[in-house]
Amino acid sequence: MLKIGVFGVGHLGKIHINCIRELADVYDLVGFFDPDDAQAQAVSKQYGLQRFDAPTILLEAVDVVDIVAPTPTHYELARLAIQHHKHVFIEKPLTRTLTEAEQLILLQKKHPVHVQIGHVERFNPAFLAVKDVALQPMFVEAHRLAMFNPRGTDVSVVLDLMIHDLDIVLSLVPHEVVQVHASGVAVVSDTPDIANARVEFANGCVANFTASRMSLKNMRKVRLFQKDAYISMDFLNKTTDIIRLFGAGHTDLSAQDNLMELNTNSGKKYLQFQQAKTEPVNAIQMELQTFAECIQKQKPPKVGLQEGYRALELAYRILEAIERST
Numbered sequence: 001m002l003k004i005g006v007f008g009v010g011h012l013g014k015i016h017i018n019c020i021r022e023l024a025d026v027y028d029l030v031g032f033f034d035p036d037d038a039q040a041q042a043v044s045k046q047y048g049l050q051r052f053d054a055p056t057i058l059l060e061a062v063d064v065v066d067i068v069a070p071t072p073t074h075y076e077l078a079r080l081a082i083q084h085h086k087h088v089f090i091e092k093p094l095t096r097t098l099t100e101a102e103q104l105i106l107l108q109k110k111h112p113v114h115v116q117i118g119h120v121e122r123f124n125p126a127f128l129a130v131k132d133v134a135l136q137p138m139f140v141e142a143h144r145l146a147m148f149n150p151r152g153t154d155v156s157v158v159l160d161l162m163i164h165d166l167d168i169v170l171s172l173v174p175h176e177v178v179q180v181h182a183s184g185v186a187v188v189s190d191t192p193d194i195a196n197a198r199v200e201f202a203n204g205c206v207a208n209f210t211a212s213r214m215s216l217k218n219m220r221k222v223r224l225f226q227k228d229a230y231i232s233m234d235f236l237n238k239t240t241d242i243i244r245l246f247g248a249g250h251t252d253l254s255a256q257d258n259l260m261e262l263n264t265n266s267g268k269k270y271l272q273f274q275q276a277k278t279e280p281v282n283a284i285q286m287e288l289q290t291f292a293e294c295i296q297k298q299k300p301p302k303v304g305l306q307e308g309y310r311a312l313e314l315a316y317r318i319l320e321a322i323e324r325s326t
Helices: 011-022 038-046 056-061 071-083 098-110 157-171 281-297 305-325
Strands: 002-007 027-033 063-066 086-092 115-118 139-145 176-183 194-201 208-214 219-226 229-234 240-248 259-264 267-275
Touching: 002 011, 002 056, 002 281, 011 038, 011 281, 027 056, 038 098, 056 071, 063 071, 063 281, 071 086, 071 098, 086 281, 098 305, 115 208, 115 281, 115 305, 139 157, 157 194, 157 208, 157 219, 176 305, 194 305
Parallel strands: 002 027, 002 063, 063 086, 086 115, 139 208
Antiparallel strands: 139 219, 176 194, 194 208, 219 229, 229 240, 240 267, 259 267
16 A cells, blocks of 8 residues: 655645545555645545645655646655655646756656656547557647636646647657747737647658647547558547558458448558447546556556656747747
C-alpha cells in the first residue's frame, strides 16, 4: 500500500481525490496541502481528509505525491518531493518553463524516484483502442476545441489544450521535429486563446494542430492518414474509426468484413470500414493505477519526465512561432 498526498484541491484536484479513493487497494490517501483556506476547509469537511499546513510536513507522511496545483507551482512542489525521495505524479503541463523541466530531469538522476506526467489522453479509450494497430502516420489533423472557461487561462491554449495532442502525436511519430509554423490570437486572456500549428517531422510526416478555448462547441479529434489506412480518434466521444484500403490480391481478403469494392486506375481495390472496440474506463483513475504499478514493479511510467519534456518543448516552439508571426 502506497501512502499518497495531494497538492492542490481545486476542481481537478477533487477529481483526483475521488479517483484515489476508488483505488483503496493500492493507495492510502493520507491528506492534502492547499494554501487556499476556504477551499481547503471545504474539501477537508467534504472528504474527511487531513489538511497539512506545509508541503514539507505532508511529504514526511507519504510515499507518493499527486501534484494537481496550478502550473506555476509544479516545479517547486516536484523539486521538494524528489529531494525528499518521494514518487511524483504531476498534472500536465510538466512545468511552467523548459528550464524548470530540465532541472527536474537532472534532479531525478540524483534521486531515482518514479515521475509520471498526467497526459491523460494516453489512457483515453479512443487511443487505447489502437494500441495493437500498426500506426505510421504521414499526415495528422488534430482539433481540440472547448467553450470558454476561466479555469486554465493562467497558461496559453497551447499549454492548456493543444499539449494533449502534441503528446499523442509525439508518441506516434518518433522522429525529430524539423519545422514549426504557427499563429495564434489572444481574445480574452493575455496569452493565445486560439492557435494553429503546422509541425513537420524528419521522416516527412506533417501534423496540423488546432486548439481553441473560445469555441461554440467541444471537439477533441485526432485523424491519422497513412499508407492504405485512415484512423479517426474521437477523444470526446471515446470512439475510433479505422478505414483500410486493400488491393485485390490481399492474402486475407476473404476473411475481411465490411468491404466496399472500388474500381481504380490501378485495378480493383477494397475499402474496409471498422469501428475499433473500446472499453469504458476512467482515464484519470487508470493513469493513477498504472503509476502505482510502475512504482511497485520498478518499471518506467508510460509518460515519464522525458516524454513530458518533449511535449513541453514542442509547445514552446509553437509559442515562439506564434510570437514571430505577430
